[in-house]
Amino acid sequence: MDYTKALTPGIQAVPESSIKEFFDIINEMPEAISLGLGEPDFVTPEHIRKVGAASLLEGHTKYTQNPGLPELREDIAAYLRDRFSLEYDPADEVLVTVGGSEAIDLAIRCLVGAGDEIIVPTPTFVCYGPLATVCGGAVKEITAREENGFRITAEQVRAALTPRTKLLVLPYPSNPTGAILERTDLEAIAEALKDTNVIVLCDEIYGELTYGQDHVSFASVPGMRERTLVVGGFSKAFAMTGWRMGYLCGPRELVSHASALHGYGIMSAPTVTQHAAIEAMEHGMADIAQMREEYNVRRRLLAQGLRDMGLRCSEPRGAFYCFPYIGDFGLSDMEFCHRLLQEEQVAIIPGSAFGVGGAGYARVCYAADREKIEEALRRMKRFLVRLREQKE
Known part of the structure; x- marks a missing residue:
């Protein structure tokens, strides 16, 4: 065959x-x-493991709502508000996913089609380009250079934009370079995008792991919330890689479609993991x-x-x-x-x-x-x- x-x-x-x-x-x-x-x-952490184990022993083994347990979505929304000054309605702007990886996959599948272009920094984590390629998209890489601290610039973004550009990926703090983007970097990129319809996918899985200054989310830049999808999760900050727990947040006009796709493909994130994630959010800082x-x-x-x-x-x-x-x-x-x-x-x-x-x-x-x-x-x-x- x-x-x-x-x-x-x-x-x-x-x-x-x-x-x-x-x-x-x-x-x-x-x-x-x-x-x-x-x-x-x-x-x-032990207290998170104990809550996960108790969830199983108490018989919480059925599906949850497609977008996740309401309490967890409320906790995620409160965390993003208090930690990064982001406002999301837990009812329909927060989606609980099977790790940050599913959130990235959903975002790209919802936004990228045949002939669309996606701008991705290089070097970066390996998943964005292949996921766009599967959807028929074309990947345009912009090099994050060592002499600039491995930070991409607004000038590079502006030069990469075409009428076919659909998505810009901002994966900071960066795997593999350890680079971060400062607020001035983000504001300059926002200025480059202001007259476009480009959506920004912010992979912020390492947002809690910065040294010397706090992470700044692109969605917190004035005017950028409406064009930004934020990916976060529990794997890196809470040492929960095997639990597979993440989230996607953004405007309901975008998240609703990701939630529908998630419902068809996954149904809901694992119930036991969601209970453990609630414990992490409420008592794990x-x-x-x-x-x-x-x-x-x-x-x-x-x-x-x-x-x-x-x-x-x-x-x-x-x-x-x-x-x-x-x-x-x-x-x-x-x-x-x-x-x-x-x-x-x-x-x-x-x-x-x-x-x-x-x-x-x-x-x-x-x-x-x-x-x-x-x-x-x-x-x-x-x-x-x-x-x-x-x-x-």
Whole structure:
């Protein structure tokens, strides 16, 4: 049977993630130190786990309303109001999803069709382009450059706009660079968009993990709420990756369509997870603060360690990644990371896995305990000494 005739052109155009290929290798090396996986090393706080377990034991095993439990939607709306000055009606402007990933998928499927263009920064998380491609959209990448702190500019956005532009993705704080956008950056981008019908998709999954200053949401810029969809979730801030709990917020005229699609495809997010998320929202802010404080210590440890071995490393201001430049050794970033893994059993992710803008860099995650980070730095330093000797 010729399966190419069964599969859509869009799905055939989607390549397998090179991150997945790399983790397939890592999984065969149990002794390796992994600074690659973008996942908190903390377990979900105990009080949240207990509420989830109690939900099961109390028999809460049926569907909820399609958009999620009313109490959870109210909690999410209150959190966004108090934390980021965003106003959403929990009745029809907050949708509970199966992780932030489903929220992103819903937004793109609702907004992008054949021939539409989507503007995406590079380097960035890997999902936006492929999801748009499946829908028949065309991806236009704009490079976030190291000399600008890996922040895209309003001038770049303006230059990328065409009559076919449907969506701009703002994935900040950034995976993989650790960059954030400041209010002045957002206001300038807002000015570039003001006479367009472009919708902005803000992936703010790392919004609680910033260091030195609070995250600013694009939707809080005057006049931008009406054109912005905000994606958030519980995976990174509350260490709840396996629970799969996220949300999509925005104007009801957009969220209503995402909610309908969610109802057909998912029915509702898992009930037990929603109960755990309520506990996280209502009693988990101190947990975030404790984890953020520890991440900040590790951030400084890793960034300084990379610089001490002679690598150029921009200051990461959000998420839990450093993004050093590794292009001075006559190796591609993929070759560098493969050799580091094989020779020193340290796993980091090639920057090119996050788009053309990441070529020559590597993502190094500090969601690992300090002992592992220190040992990984020792091994990396040893590896770089050999590379420099071989280059001479």
